């Protein structure tokens with residue numbers, strides 16, 4: 414049996430890795446390496462537990478630090494693990510620093526690389542994620558794209574070999590986790606919420622959280638909405654809010670980060686989702702909840718053209734006005750595959766590696 418080394422590090426990757434890992438199990442020996450980029454219980458262990466994933470084989474414990482130090486340390490430590498494991502393929506997900514570190518490690522070690530969620534572009538190079546995804550795609554042998562737009566983006570950069578449009582593994586994950594979350598999550602009861610009577614907000618992109626003007630504007634926008642707003646706060650966002658001494662209007666509840674099952678219930682029952690997260694823009698679409706994106710651009714352009722996602726940036730007036738006046742137009746075509754993206758990845762890799 415061939416060995417695949419999967420590298421994960423942060424929340425959205427655990428969600429993507431769960432279905433892929435299950436699909437790989439019958440074809441490959443999978444060695445999972447957690448870089449430790451996310452390390453709080455609510456940001457990491459809770460995900461493995463609630464999605465019923467086995468524990469990673471290695472945890473490198475590399476969290477925090479500047480982007481360069483974090484990525485560089487990961488590269489040093491990953492190289493050692495890859496030299497020990499000697500995988501036939503390295504598998505990375507998405508666009509975070511752990512993705513780039515994994516991609517560079519594979520490239521330097523001469524191990525073929527597979528990238529899940531390839532081809533996404535915001536065309537905004539000030540985002541660390543954009544740099545991570547462009548570089549990762551350019552050293553990948555297999556590029557698993559979730560959408561046609563992603564395939565076209567790669568074509569524009571001259572990448573056509575090894576490209577597969579297989580749908581989105583996040584849709585696979587959602588189909589499985591939604592049932593579990595409906596049965597198990599008590600979050601609405603715990604927070605005393607009713608369907609459609611609250612908005613859900615999340616903010617963690619450095620462009621928003623690391624600029625006091627932008628962060629203040631987002632908090633003002635949420636505070637101006639005529640509805641209760643539940644805002645599970647990412648640790649980086651929490652530390653900036655504390656550092657700047659920002660307060661919020663009483664309609665906004667800042668709560669701890671939520672696990673994958675609670676967040677799905679919060680999303681499914683929200684009147685509106687306001688977020689700068691990529692994953693939540695898609696989940697909002699798949700769940701039929703309108704999404705106001707707190708960025709000027711998105712990689713998930715099809716959610717906007719389908720009429721369910723509206724790009725608002727951080728301007729408080731624009732956000733409030735969209736909240737009050739904008740409603741999606743109804744139709745939700747299937748944009749993210751058939752819920753079997755993970756199995757397609759396993760099948761393609763099996764054909765290619767065996």
Ligand code: UD1
Pocket residue numbers: 423424425450451452453454456457476477478508509510511541542617647648649
């Ligand atoms: C990272 C990804 C982002 C992704 C996000 C998901 C990069 C460049 N960004 O951003 O694309 O959408 O994960 O959440 O890789 N921290 C904790 N506890 C944790 C995790 C982080 O306190 O469990 C702190 C870190 O010490 C750091 C800050 O939060 O000070 C930011 O964490 P970091 O891992 O650098 O990036 P994210 O903002 O989570």
